[in-house]
Amino acid sequence: MSMLGDAAGGAGRYLDDRLGLAKVVRKNIRKVFPDHWSFMLGEITLYSFIILLLSGTFLTLFFDPSMTETVYNGAYGPLRGEEMSRAYASALEISFEVRGGLIMRHIHHWAALIFIAGMVVHAFRTFFTGAFRKPREINWLLGVALLVLGLLEGFMGYSLPDDLLSGTGLRIAEGVILSIPLVGSYILMFFFGGEFPGVDLIPRMYMVHILLVPGLILALIAAHVGLVTYHKHTQYPGAGRTEKNVVGYPLLPVYAAKAGGFFFVVFGVICGIAALVPINPIWQYGPYDPSEVTAGSQPDWYIGFLEGSLRLMPNWEIEFWGNTLSLNVLIPSLVVPGIMFTIFALYPFIEAWVTGDKREHHILDRPRNQPVRTGLGVMFITSYTILWIAGGNDIIAITFGLSINAITWFMRIAFFVLPPLAFWVTKRACLGLQHRDKDKVLHGRETGILMQLPHGEFIEVHEPITPEERWRLTSQEIQRPAALPASADGNGVAPRGALAGKLRSKVSRWYFEDRVEPATPADVHELESSGGHH
Numbered sequence: 001m002s003m004l005g006d007a008a009g010g011a012g013r014y015l016d017d018r019l020g021l022a023k024v025v026r027k028n029i030r031k032v033f034p035d036h037w038s039f040m041l042g043e044i045t046l047y048s049f050i051i052l053l054l055s056g057t058f059l060t061l062f063f064d065p066s067m068t069e070t071v072y073n074g075a076y077g078p079l080r081g082e083e084m085s086r087a088y089a090s091a092l093e094i095s096f097e098v099r100g101g102l103i104m105r106h107i108h109h110w111a112a113l114i115f116i117a118g119m120v121v122h123a124f125r126t127f128f129t130g131a132f133r134k135p136r137e138i139n140w141l142l143g144v145a146l147l148v149l150g151l152l153e154g155f156m157g158y159s160l161p162d163d164l165l166s167g168t169g170l171r172i173a174e175g176v177i178l179s180i181p182l183v184g185s186y187i188l189m190f191f192f193g194g195e196f197p198g199v200d201l202i203p204r205m206y207m208v209h210i211l212l213v214p215g216l217i218l219a220l221i222a223a224h225v226g227l228v229t230y231h232k233h234t235q236y237p238g239a240g241r242t243e244k245n246v247v248g249y250p251l252l253p254v255y256a257a258k259a260g261g262f263f264f265v266v267f268g269v270i271c272g273i274a275a276l277v278p279i280n281p282i283w284q285y286g287p288y289d290p291s292e293v294t295a296g297s298q299p300d301w302y303i304g305f306l307e308g309s310l311r312l313m314p315n316w317e318i319e320f321w322g323n324t325l326s327l328n329v330l331i332p333s334l335v336v337p338g339i340m341f342t343i344f345a346l347y348p349f350i351e352a353w354v355t356g357d358k359r360e361h362h363i364l365d366r367p368r369n370q371p372v373r374t375g376l377g378v379m380f381i382t383s384y385t386i387l388w389i390a391g392g393n394d395i396i397a398i399t400f401g402l403s404i405n406a407i408t409w410f411m412r413i414a415f416f417v418l419p420p421l422a423f424w425v426t427k428r429a430c431l432g433l434q435h436r437d438k439d440k441v442l443h444g445r446e447t448g449i450l451m452q453l454p455h456g457e458f459i460e461v462h463e464p465i466t467p468e469e470r471w472r473l474t475s476q477e478i479q480r481p482a483a484l485p486a487s488a489d490g491n492g493v494a495p496r497g498a499l500a501g502k503l504r505s506k507v508s509r510w511y512f513e514d515r516v517e518p519a520t521p522a523d524v525h526e527l528e529s530s531g532g533h534h
């Protein structure tokens with residue numbers, strides 16, 4: 001044992017003399033991380049990416065990204081004798097002839113779906129808790145870049161096997177590129193190396209899918225998680241937690257063991273799903289042929305909102321100077337998502353401007369204490385969900401025997417009506433929850449036990465809450481609307497930026513006007529000294 005220890009110590013010294021790692025390791029090994037289930041979402045995303053790297057590397061050993069025509073003569077009987085690309089034939093080989101190939105395709109595809117789902121839910125965790133506030137705005141932007149790259153990477157992966165479904169997706173991508181005014185057709189020629197579909201696109205996308213984008217994602221994840229360590233993780237409000245400390249467990253041994261174990265849990269769950277639930281059975285779709293399309297074809301879930309946006313758009317086209325401006329494609333597939341992503345990316349900066357808050361925040365908000373932010377988040381999710389459901393309007397029409405036109409019109413109206421309604425309902429719900437919190441602090445928890453007093457009156461027994469809970473419920477800071485700037489100085493001249501100041505004060509009033517004043521320690525004290533009665 002001691003020989004082993006000596007050897008380990010010797011190896012450690014050898015490496016330290018050459019790499020100088022001891023200082024870095026010593027500094028970080030005891031770093032404390034707070035604990036909460038919602039912090040596992042970032043981890044799930046990270047681990048599914050590692051699984052994508054591992055399973056993707058396996059697939060590269062057998063996948064042939066070539067558009068060379070071949071006549072299929074493999075193990076899958078129904079397609080024997082069909083003409084197809086080498087890419088499609090090799091994806092069939094992976095599925096039917098390579099040992100463990102099919103489950104690897106399933107693992108890769110399921111990990112991709114979970115990677116993006118994990119990322120989206122994680123992004124909303126950071127949004128609803130205000131984790132994007134100073135100093136983490138840049139990390140939020142790195143996150144948005146990761147999300148965009150993830151969507152692109154998933155779409156390209158889906159397109160690689162050159163089956164009928166992947167070709168249908170590429171056909172839509174072609175339409176989207178062509179709708180870009182003036183330069184669309186040049187960009188298309190540049191990407192596709194000529195007319196659609198051509199023979200260059202799949203090999204080009206392959207290099208981007210296995211090398212360029214994963215490399216970028218890896219680098220961004222390193223920076224993203226590096227920044228989490230540098231800023232230290234945020235924590236939920238609770239007794240003993242302040243803006244200046246972090247309450248939790250040290251990296252070693254607790255977090256290393258937890259995270260390591262959790263990686264295998266995520267890996268195990270993905271393998272379990274991949275073994276039980278088949279996904280993307282490309283042999284059923286057949287090889288891509290530009291003249292065909294399967295009924296009910298659907299993209300992977302994360303592309304569904306773009307599909308829905310396209311399906312909802314009225315058929316508007318403008319002719320000008322002999323050119324056609326395809327607003328019916330340009331608006332739903334580039335303008336609408338462009339606006340949605342820009343607002344999403346810039347939100348931390350917009351909120352900081354509205355609140356005028358320049359302080360650092362390491363304690364998270366409870367979503368109910370920020371009714372407008374929470375409402376805006378739910379509004380965003382509602383718009384996204386409507387587009388997403390609209391992407392399956394044909395499936396809904398067939399399943400429920402409805403008219404596809406009626407569904408489309410319903411969704412068009414819903415896209416404008418439901419999001420503001422969702423905002424309003426969420427804001428009211430948040431204010432209701434704030435009321436309940438205040439009530440809990442002042443009168444304790446309702447027990448549901450009714451008691452009759454000697455003089456006949458019925459009361460409900462309230463149980464006092466613990467001091468820890470009271471701390472949690474009263475520790476949020478109260479934000480007030482920004483004051484209106486002075487409209488003119490002594491000489492009647494409006495100061496610079498007065499208009500922006502006015503706008504800011506208006507928006508900030510809208511942000512913070514409706515609120516429930518939380519119980520103050522003075523209220524609690526008063527209540528205690530009066531024996532619990534008002």
Ligand code: HEM
Binds near residue numbers: 119122140
């Ligand atoms: C490949 C994708 C991503 C990976 C692997 C990743 C990983 C992580 C991990 C492991 C953490 C620390 C644990 C946690 O709070 O969950 C974290 C924190 C964070 N992430 Fe991500 N993330 C990704 C994408 C995103 C996206 C899309 C956003 C937002 C648009 C985002 C914003 C943040 C922020 C603001 C924090 C700091 C949270 C805090 O300290 O409370 N991340 N990320």
Ligand code: HEM
Binds near residue numbers: 105
């Ligand atoms: C964020 C990372 C990634 C995502 C979201 C992703 C997504 C996908 C998807 C959805 C497919 C279609 C799978 C199917 O046929 O059912 C695919 C195919 C493929 N991916 Fe990835 N992938 C990622 C990273 C990688 C990496 C790092 C590699 C290689 C090192 C790789 C190699 C491949 C190969 C060779 C195929 C074609 C094989 C096939 O379709 O059967 N991928 N990818």
